[in-house]
Amino acid sequence: xxxxxxxxxxxxxxxxxLLFSFIGALAADEVVPINNSANNExxxxxxxxxxxxxxxxxxxxxxxxxxxxxxxxxxxxxxSVTKVMTLLLVMEAIESGKIKLDDMVTTSAHAAxxxxxxxxxEEGEQMSVEDMVKSVVIASANDAACALAxxxxxxxxxxxxxxxxxxxxxGMKSAVFENTNGLDDTAENHVISARDIAIMSSELIKYEKIxxxxxxxxxxxxxxxxxxTNTNRLVRYYNGCTGLKTGSTSKAGFCISATAERDGLSLVxxxxxxxxxxxxxxxxxxxxxxxxANYAVYTHEAEKLDPISVVGGTKTSAGVAYDDFxxxxxxxxxxxxxxxxxxxxxxxxxxxxxxxxxxAVFWCDGKEVGRSDVYxxxxxSKIGYFDVWLRMLGKYLLK
Numbered sequence: 001x002x003x004x005x006x007x008x009x010x011x012x013x014x015x016x017x018l019l020f021s022f023i024g025a026l027a028a029d030e031v032v033p034i035n036n037s038a039n040n041e042x043x044x045x046x047x048x049x050x051x052x053x054x055x056x057x058x059x060x061x062x063x064x065x066x067x068x069x070x071x072x073x074x075x076x077x078x079x080s081v082t083k084v085m086t087l088l089l090v091m092e093a094i095e096s097g098k099i100k101l102d103d104m105v106t107t108s109a110h111a112a113x114x115x116x117x118x119x120x121x122e123e124g125e126q127m128s129v130e131d132m133v134k135s136v137v138i139a140s141a142n143d144a145a146c147a148l149a150x151x152x153x154x155x156x157x158x159x160x161x162x163x164x165x166x167x168x169x170x171g172m173k174s175a176v177f178e179n180t181n182g183l184d185d186t187a188e189n190h191v192i193s194a195r196d197i198a199i200m201s202s203e204l205i206k207y208e209k210i211x212x213x214x215x216x217x218x219x220x221x222x223x224x225x226x227x228x229t230n231t232n233r234l235v236r237y238y239n240g241c242t243g244l245k246t247g248s249t250s251k252a253g254f255c256i257s258a259t260a261e262r263d264g265l266s267l268v269x270x271x272x273x274x275x276x277x278x279x280x281x282x283x284x285x286x287x288x289x290x291x292x293a294n295y296a297v298y299t300h301e302a303e304k305l306d307p308i309s310v311v312g313g314t315k316t317s318a319g320v321a322y323d324d325f326x327x328x329x330x331x332x333x334x335x336x337x338x339x340x341x342x343x344x345x346x347x348x349x350x351x352x353x354x355x356x357x358x359x360a361v362f363w364c365d366g367k368e369v370g371r372s373d374v375y376x377x378x379x380x381s382k383i384g385y386f387d388v389w390l391r392m393l394g395k396y397l398l399k
Contacts (some may be wrong), residue, residue: 037049049290051283054253054273059198060328061205061259066195067291067328075174075191076272079247080117080140080231081255082190083184085163085175086149086202087136093152094129101130101209103151110156111147116183118143119226131221137213138226140246142181149180156180170203172196178281184251194270201244201257201268214243214259225271234258238285239294243270246280254280260288264297265328298334299326300362300372305341308357310380319377322330322360327370337364343374351380 051070058068059383066072066296078138093099105128107121117140132148135141149159160177167175174193184190217236219228247255253273260267267353269287300323307317320343329337343358346386350355358374 007032023055027187039274040135044281049272049287051287052274052279053271053283053325055194055270056272056287057194058199058272058287059202059268059270060295060297061202061268062201062326063328064199064202065328066198067267067295068287068325071196072195073174073193075176075193075254076188077184077187077249078182078192078197078272079249080142080182081197081245081247081257081270081272082177083136083140083145083247084197084245084257085143085167085177085203086159086180087133087210088200088204089159089162089166090129090133090148090152091204095207097335098103099129099152101133102127103129105129105132105147105151107143111143111150114142114146114181114183116142116181116233117231119221119228121147127221133209134213134219135228137210137243137245138216138219138230140231142183145181146179167200170199172199175200180254182249184249194272197257197270197272198268201259205242205244205259205266205268210244211242211259214245215241215318224357230260232256233281234260234284238288241288247361248277250396256280256284258284258288260292262292262332264299265292265295267291294331295328296331297326298329298332298337298362300339304377305343305374308343309346310351311346311348312383313347313351313380314383315349315378315380317379318347318351320357320374321377322372322374325360325362325370325372327362327363329369333364337369339363341374347376347380349380350382351376351378353377353379376386 017141053073055074055076056070057072059066107125109123112123116251119135121143126351132144135144149156153159153162154245159180163177175196176189176191178187178190181279215235217230219224231246232366240262242259242261244257244259254277255272258269267288271280271283274283304321307319309317340361342361347357353376354374356373357376359371360374361371362369
């Protein structure tokens with residue numbers, strides 16, 4: 001009797017502990033699928049990365065390598081993303097010396113009449129090129145975009161012609177520009193593809209001034225009297241975001257060309273035709289996250305190699321070298337990239353500095369991922385009869 005009583009008493013005392021242990025085990029089991037689900041959302045497989053928009057593309061900026069695309073070649077209305085090309089031509093005009101950042105731009109009646117996003121320029125009002133560029137980049141000012149175009153080319157029509165010509169030079173195949181700002185209520189065929197937006201965006205972000213402005217959340221013009229707020233919320237909330245340009249109209253839906261950089265990997269993400277701003281931003285965030293999770297930049301610095309012997313030259317050997325090399329690769333394969341040389345055993349004079357004589361070839365899993373030219377680092381003239389005689393004489397005297 002006492003033994004049975006002790007067994008029952010022990011069971012009663014241990015039952016709460018067993019219950020808590022059981023509950024704890026259930027809770028622990030639930031953590032795994034939740035975390036796995038979250039990770040799968042962050043880095044989905046490429047073939048399941050369907051974005052809620054009409055068109056999308058993810059491109060690495062420095063190489064132009066396309067990492068992801070979804071209906072990327074359909075020509076669609078771009079809204080204010082148009083201003084990427086407008087800004088590119090303005091920055092090129094500054095770089096060439098045609099205009100300067102401190103030049104004063106006088107607003108025309110046409111520029112002042114622009115609707116939509118604006119800084120409310122008045123006819124005859126003067127503002128510096130720099131403040132107008134800042135207003136276009138940060139606040140997507142349609143009036144400033146038009147005023148800058150007129151200042152560069154004399155008229156908006158002439159500037160638009162230059163936009164279309166520059167698009168062709170960059171290899172953009174779908175772009176048709178009808179104005180400088182993307183307003184499309186009267187436009188008949190103002191369209192561009194996501195791929196072409198990525199191309200011109202990659203070109204624009206080569207200018208540090210653009211990235212300086214496009215990463216600003218809030219600023220002012222008119223001596224601090226007029227505030228500017230960035231239309232691109234990713235600049236404030238997305239780690240590594242550097243810009244670049246948003247746009248929305250009833251025809252275009254919500255569009256964005258978003259740029260971001262982490263650990264040397266520079267990405268351009270284009271989303272077109274999303275139904276809302278939040279859907280657009282979520283799609284851009286998801287695509288950028290996917291890119292940073294799956295890709296990395298491989299770099300190999302320039303190097304001088306051992307000299308190569310030269311036949312028939314005033315020198316018996318010539319120095320050779322190759323330049324920096326970089327490429328974008330799957331994160332899991334970067335460590336597998338190896339370099340092999342394609343070089344001749346000897347060179348023949350004459351040689352000029354910079355002559356290409358071979359290549360440093362980079363391989364990964366049996367596939368070539370890129371190459372860097374190997375070149376001569378010095379001039380080597382062809383030897384003459386007198387030089388041959390002197391060389392033979394020198395050898396004879398040294399005996």
